Amino acid sequence: xxxxxxxxxxxxxxxxxxxxxxxxxxxxxxxxxxxxxxxxxxxxxxxxxxxxxxxxxxxxxxxxxxxxxxxxxxxxxxxxxxxxxxxxxxxxxxxxxxxxxxxxxxxxxxxxxxxxxxxxxxxxxxxxxxxxxxxxxxxxxxxxxxxxxxxxxxxxxxxxxxxxxxxxxxxxxxxxxxxxxxxxxxxxxxxxxxxxxxxxxxxxx
Amino acid sequence: xxxxxxxxxxxxxxxxxxxxxxxxxxxxxxxxxxxxxxxxxxxxxxxxxxxxxxxxxxxxxxxxxxxxxxxxxxxxxxxxxxxxxxxxxxxxxxxxxxxxxxxxxxxxxxxxxxxxxxxxxxxxxxxxxxxxxxxxxxxxxxxxxxxxxxxxxxxxxxxxxxxxxxxxxxxxxxxxxxxxxxxxxxxxxxxxxxxxxxxxxxxxxxxxxxxxxxxxxxxxxxxxxxxxxxxxxxxxxxxxxxxxxxxxxxxxxxxxxxxxxxxxxxxxxxxxxxxxxxxxxxxxxxxxxxxxxxxxxxxxxxxxxxxxxxxxxxxxxxxxxxxxxxxxxxxxxxxxxxxxxxxxxxxxxxxxxxxxxxxxxxxxxxxxxxx
Numbered sequence: 356x357x358x359x360x361x362x363x364x365x366x367x368x369x370x371x372x373x374x375x376x377x378x379x380x381x382x383x384x385x386x387x388x389x390x391x392x393x394x395x396x397x398x399x400x401x402x403x404x405x406x407x408x409x410x411x412x413x414x415x416x417x418x419x420x421x422x423x424x425x426x427x428x429x430x431x432x433x434x435x436x437x438x439x440x441x442x443x444x445x446x447x448x449x450x451x452x453x454x455x456x457x458x459x460x461x462x463x464x465x466x467x468x469x470x471x472x473x474x475x476x477x478x479x480x481x482x483x484x485x486x487x488x489x490x491x492x493x494x495x496x497x498x499x500x501x502x503x504x505x506x507x508x509x510x511x512x513x514x515x516x517x518x519x520x521x522x523x524x525x526x527x528x529x530x531x532x533x534x535x536x537x538x539x540x541x542x543x544x545x546x547x548x549x550x551x552x553x554x555x556x557x558x559x560x
Numbered sequence: 561x562x563x564x565x566x567x568x569x570x571x572x573x574x575x576x577x578x579x580x581x582x583x584x585x586x587x588x589x590x591x592x593x594x595x596x597x598x599x600x601x602x603x604x605x606x607x608x609x610x611x612x613x614x615x616x617x618x619x620x621x622x623x624x625x626x627x628x629x630x631x632x633x634x635x636x637x638x639x640x641x642x643x644x645x646x647x648x649x650x651x652x653x654x655x656x657x658x659x660x661x662x663x664x665x666x667x668x669x670x671x672x673x674x675x676x677x678x679x680x681x682x683x684x685x686x687x688x689x690x691x692x693x694x695x696x697x698x699x700x701x702x703x704x705x706x707x708x709x710x711x712x713x714x715x716x717x718x719x720x721x722x723x724x725x726x727x728x729x730x731x732x733x734x735x736x737x738x739x740x741x742x743x744x745x746x747x748x749x750x751x752x753x754x755x756x757x758x759x760x761x762x763x764x765x766x767x768x769x770x771x772x773x774x775x776x777x778x779x780x781x782x783x784x785x786x787x788x789x790x791x792x793x794x795x796x797x798x799x800x801x802x803x804x805x806x807x808x809x810x811x812x813x814x815x816x817x818x819x820x821x822x823x824x825x826x827x828x829x830x831x832x833x834x835x836x837x838x839x840x841x842x843x844x845x846x847x848x849x850x851x852x853x854x855x856x857x858x859x860x861x862x863x864x865x866x867x868x869x870x871x872x873x874x875x876x877x878x879x880x881x882x883x884x885x886x887x888x889x890x891x892x893x894x895x896x897x898x899x900x901x902x903x904x905x906x907x908x909x910x911x912x913x914x915x916x917x918x919x920x921x922x923x924x925x926x927x928x929x930x931x
Contacts, residue, residue: 413774414787426779430672430674430675430677431673431675433675433676437675515676516676
C-alpha cells in the first residue's frame with residue numbers, strides 16, 4: 356500500500372508516549388474530580404483512550420484525537436454520575452467547604468449578580484471562551500488553579516454541560532450555593548487567565 | 561419440593577413455558593420473575609416502528625402463558641444473585657432461593673458514549689423503555705412537523721431501525737423534513753458479506769437515509785463524529801454494543817471477557833452447575849456467537865431439557881449454535897432483505913416471508929387471541 360508509510364508515521368506521532376501521558380494525566384485529574392473515585396476515574400479514562408486508539412486512523416491529528424478522547428470521556432463521566440445517583444446519593448460538600456461557601460455566599464448576597472460593567476473587557480466570559488478557541492487553556496486552568504470543589508462544580512456545569520438543577524441534585528447543594536460557586540469559579544478563572552494568557556503571558560496565578 | 565427459578569421473560573423462557581404447558585410438572589415449583597407483563601419480540605420491532613404491526617401482534621402476554629404452564633409469575637426485577645448461596649434478590653419480593661436457576665434477562669445497550677447528548681436518547685434496550693420513548697418521539701415530531709433523527713450503530717439493528725423510522729416519519733410529515741441519519745461506525749454491517757452490504761447501502765440511499773461512517777459521541781447539539789463534525793439531532797437512537805446488567809458482576813458467577821455469564825455447551829454456567837443462561841445474558845465460551853435473538857430462540861428447547869435434567873441430577877445435553885444464521889432485514893416499506901451465508905436477495909416477497917415466519921413464531925405464544 357502506497358500510504359502505509361505515511362500512516363505509520365502518523366500513528367507514531369499520535370501515539371507519542373510523552374504526549375499521551377500528558378493527556379492521560381489531565382484526563383485522570385478531571386475524571387477523579389468529577390467521580391471522586393480513583394479506580395472509576397482510571398477506568399473511564401482507560402475506556403476513553405481505548406475508544407480513541409481503536410480509531411486512530413480516523414483522526415486528522417493530535418488535536419482531533421484529543422477532542423475525541425475528551426468527548427468520549429465526558430460521556431462516560433456523565434453516564435457514571437447518573438449511575439451513581441441511581442445507586443447512592445453523592446455526598447455533599449465537606450463541612451469545611453460548606454463554611455467557606457457560606458462565607459462566600461454572604462459576600463455575594465448584596466450583589467448576587469455580576470455587573471456587566473465589572474467585567475474586564477479583554478477577557479469576557481470564561482464559559483464563552485470555552486466554546487471558542489481557549490477551550491484547553493480554560494480546562495487546564497480549572498484543573499491546576501481552582502480549589503477542588505469549585506472546579507468540580509464549574510466543570511460539571513461548563514464541561515459536562517449539566518443543567519444547574521442537575522448539578523445541584525447530583526452534589527446535594529442549593530441553587531444559590533451553586534451559583535456562588537460558579538461565580539467564584541468564573542472570577543478565579545478570569546483572574547488567572549488574564550494573568551496567564553491574555554495580558555502578561557504565562558505566569559503563576 | 562425442588563424450585564426452579566426462571567429470571568427474565570426472554571425468548572428461551574417463553575419456550576420453557578410452552579413446554580411446561582404441554583407436559584406439566586407437579587413435582588417442581590417453577591417461578592418466573594419478569595419485570596414486564598409481556599415479552600415483545602425484537603424481530604418484529606422494526607415492523608411495529610414502521611407502522612405495519614400493532615404492539616399486540618409483536619408481544620406475548622406472560623400471564624396466560626405462565627398460568628397455562630402452572631408457573632408462578634412474579635412481576636418484579638432481579639436486583640442480584642448470590643450464586644454461592646443459591647439465592648436471587650428481587651426489587652419487591654425479597655430474596656428467593658433456588659435449586660436450579662435459569663437466566664434469560666437479556667442485555668443493556670452501552671450508551672456510555674452518548675450519555676452527554678442534548679437530544680432525546682432512545683436506547684433499544686430495555687425494549688419496553690424504547691417503545692415508550694419512540695411513541696413519545698413520534699408524537700413530538702409530528703407536532704413539530706419535522707424530525708432530525710440520528711441512529712447510532714451500523715449493525716443489522718441500526719439498519720433496520722433507521723429504515724423503519726424513516727418510513728414512519730415520512731408518512732407523518734413532508735419527506736424532506738423527516739431527516740434520518742445512520743452513523744455506521746467503521747463499516748456498515750461489518751461481518752456480513754459484500755453483496756448484502758451493497759444491497760443494504762442501495763436500499764438506505766433509495767429510502768433517503770443518510771449514512772455517515774465514523775463513530776459518535778454525545779454532545780449538547782446531538783452527536784459529535786470522530787472527525788469532529790457535530791450533527792444536530794432531536795433524538796438519538798442507540799443501537800450500539802451491549803453491556804451486561806450491572807448486578808452480574810457481583811453474582812459470583814464466572815463471567816466471559818465481555819462481562820456476560822460464561823456458559824458451556826449445555827448453556828450451563830462454567831462455575832456453578834445449578835445456574836443456566838441463554839440469550840444475550842450468556843456468552844458461550846466454547847463457541848462464541850453474535851448476540852442475536854435468533855440464538856436465544858434456538859437455545860430454548862435445549863435449555864428446557866437441561867433444566868429438568870439438572871433438577872433430576874442427570875448429565876446435560878450439549879447444544880451447538882448454528883454456524884451461520886438466516887438474516888431477514890426489514891427495510892422500511894413492506895420489503896425485506898434476506899441474507900444467508902454469502903447469499904443475499906430482497907424485495908416484497910422477502911417481507912412476506914419474514915412476516916409469515918415472525919407471525920407464525922408469535923402465534924404459538926398468543927393464547928386465546930386470533931393471530
